[in-house]
Amino acid sequence: MQATPTAARASSVAIAAVSVYLGGWGIYYAIQDTARRAAIRSRRRKYPLQPRPAGLVPTRARSASVASTASTSEEHVEGSEELPNARVVERASPKSADVHQHMRWYGAASAIEHQSIRSRFAPLTILGRYLNPFAEWREVGAWEFLYWKVIYTPLRYPSRLVWDGGLAKDLESEEGRKKVNNVLPVKRLDRQKLWGHEEGWEVVSSDASLPPPCAKATGTTFTWIGQSTCLVQMNGVNILTDPVFSPQPIKSIFSPTRMRPPPCQIEDLIEERGRIDIVLISHNHFDHIDVSVIPKLSPETCWVVPSGVRDLLERHGVLPEQITELEWWEQSMADVEVPARNTSGTVSHVDRKVTVNAVPAMHWTGRDLLGVNRSLWNSYVVRVGGGSQDEPGLREASFFFCCDSGYSPLMFSSIGRALGPIDVAAVPIGSYMPLWHMSIQHCSPSDAVQMALDVGARQAFGTHWGTWSMSDEAWDEPPKDLGKALDEQGLSRKYFRTLPFGETVDVIIHGK
Ligand SMILES: *[C@@H]1O[C@H](CO)[C@@H](O)[C@H](O)[C@H]1NC(C)=O
Numbered sequence: 001m002q003a004t005p006t007a008a009r010a011s012s013v014a015i016a017a018v019s020v021y022l023g024g025w026g027i028y029y030a031i032q033d034t035a036r037r038a039a040i041r042s043r044r045r046k047y048p049l050q051p052r053p054a055g056l057v058p059t060r061a062r063s064a065s066v067a068s069t070a071s072t073s074e075e076h077v078e079g080s081e082e083l084p085n086a087r088v089v090e091r092a093s094p095k096s097a098d099v100h101q102h103m104r105w106y107g108a109a110s111a112i113e114h115q116s117i118r119s120r121f122a123p124l125t126i127l128g129r130y131l132n133p134f135a136e137w138r139e140v141g142a143w144e145f146l147y148w149k150v151i152y153t154p155l156r157y158p159s160r161l162v163w164d165g166g167l168a169k170d171l172e173s174e175e176g177r178k179k180v181n182n183v184l185p186v187k188r189l190d191r192q193k194l195w196g197h198e199e200g201w202e203v204v205s206s207d208a209s210l211p212p213p214c215a216k217a218t219g220t221t222f223t224w225i226g227q228s229t230c231l232v233q234m235n236g237v238n239i240l241t242d243p244v245f246s247p248q249p250i251k252s253i254f255s256p257t258r259m260r261p262p263p264c265q266i267e268d269l270i271e272e273r274g275r276i277d278i279v280l281i282s283h284n285h286f287d288h289i290d291v292s293v294i295p296k297l298s299p300e301t302c303w304v305v306p307s308g309v310r311d312l313l314e315r316h317g318v319l320p321e322q323i324t325e326l327e328w329w330e331q332s333m334a335d336v337e338v339p340a341r342n343t344s345g346t347v348s349h350v351d352r353k354v355t356v357n358a359v360p361a362m363h364w365t366g367r368d369l370l371g372v373n374r375s376l377w378n379s380y381v382v383r384v385g386g387g388s389q390d391e392p393g394l395r396e397a398s399f400f401f402c403c404d405s406g407y408s409p410l411m412f413s414s415i416g417r418a419l420g421p422i423d424v425a426a427v428p429i430g431s432y433m434p435l436w437h438m439s440i441q442h443c444s445p446s447d448a449v450q451m452a453l454d455v456g457a458r459q460a461f462g463t464h465w466g467t468w469s470m471s472d473e474a475w476d477e478p479p480k481d482l483g484k485a486l487d488e489q490g491l492s493r494k495y496f497r498t499l500p501f502g503e504t505v506d507v508i509i510h511g512k
């Protein structure tokens with residue numbers, strides 16, 4: 001009769017341990033959230049800010065049909081007259097240079113306003129972990145995730161307990177397969193557009209003393225590779241974001257696999273130019289950093305990452321001097337030499353000035369339980385302009401790389417006010433269902449549209465969808481909801497697009 005008291009003792013010890021553990025976390029969360037709210041209140045008092053004026057939208061965002069009710073030109077932008085101090089766009093001659101004047105709210109913060117913006121949305125750490133200093137955030141502990149996965153979804157959508165977005169079911173029928181190919185096409189890389197030469201161009205040597213095989217030193221292109229992985233070429237500088245090429249970001253039976261094959265591998269991007277110049281990392285979640293990619297990148301690649309991500313990169317072999325850690329509102333500048341071929345075909349090099357600004361997002365981080373929020377989450381505003389040489393055809397280009405983020409009107413419009421307008425933006429549009437739980441950390445398509453308008457994006461592309469199913473929406477829901485959100489606001493469908501995997505589009509840089 002020994003076993004019973006021992007078992008009873010063991011179970012009460014276990015219950016006590018679990019209670020202490022849960023109680024401990026409860027107290028921890030309570031302290032953390034109280035301090036966070038106090039910080040938000042005090043910042044709101046000290047640093048008052050204004051959101052984007054109602055009705056202000058970037059050039060070309062309005063759909064032609066809406067604009068045509070007021071004007072015959074698609075360049076006419078409605079709503080600009082509501083701006084307190086912007087010049088009214090002339091209705092009579094919408095094609096005049098003034099058409100861009102309404103954009104001047106973006107990027108027009110005074111020095112004092114800049115200081116307020118940076119202080120209001122400075123990174124916040126409590127007990128050694130980063131937190132979201134935004135009024136829209138509310139505490140999302142592990143319990144909410146458990147409630148979603150264990151109670152909410154199984155009761156509502158029993159079939160979505162292990163949910164692939166409904167893809168496998170669609171792939172069963174001929175019609176479904178057509179739909180998948182239609183909505184999620186995978187394209188071959190367009191080498192002509194990316195590197196100015198046809199497929200089969202011989203890569204002579206990787207020897208750095210020989211001229212590189214390709215040379216395209218001006219213009220801006222955007223290519224979506226999957227999830228948040230994008231290749232953006234700006235005036236010859238190759239920028240890769242959140243590189244993930246594997247079928248599974250974590251090798252586990254619980255982790256989802258890619259819905260479609262990736263359009264290319266990292267090697268395909270590197271061999272042409274010799275290297276990727278800059279990699280931007282938004283945060284350390286598995287679907288944003290694929291550690292197997294790290295050693296494949298050239299030792300000369302520059303990594304711009306949020307504070308706290310350095311260790312992970314160094315562990316995978318990146319040289320310390322190639323890593324720049326940034327916190328919100330910090331800036332890093334670099335001179336990049338890019339190959340340029342002149343009209344007689346000779347390859348030489350030209351200088352490019354690259355400026356990377358880290359800006360806030362509303363998210364969280366962690367690759368394991370202990371590491372939660374030990375590193376920061378960043379969006380970025382990148383500008384690439386010319387160096388010292390005089391190059392008449394060159395225009396500075398700007399890119400907004402949006403981190404996974406919930407929507408905070410004031411935070412996003414502050415980015416636009418401080419650093420906009422933006423030529424091209426990559427904004428996430430997936431992983432938002434159920435809205436009550438997900439949309440605080442992953443914007444819905446309609447939030448994404450607001451974010452693009454707030455930062456002053458002239459052109460936006462949807463990312464973070466169609467790659468891994470990680471939430472309750474169907475695989476094809478994000479582009480549908482995006483279309484609806486644009487229509488509701490009278491915005492052009494061309495303003496904010498989704499692209500096939502691997503398709504490269506030329507981004508038009510409008511007058512400055
Ligand atoms: C991580 O950050 C999020 C966002 O601020 C917060 O809600 C959560 O409680 C944090 N988790 C931990 C363990 O600190």
Ligand SMILES: *[C@@H]1O[C@H](CO)[C@@H](O)[C@H](O)[C@H]1NC(C)=O
Pocket residue numbers: 342343344345346348
């Ligand atoms: C191209 O560059 C080479 C080397 O700098 C130079 O000799 C040649 O004149 C240039 N050709 C043109 C058309 O500019």
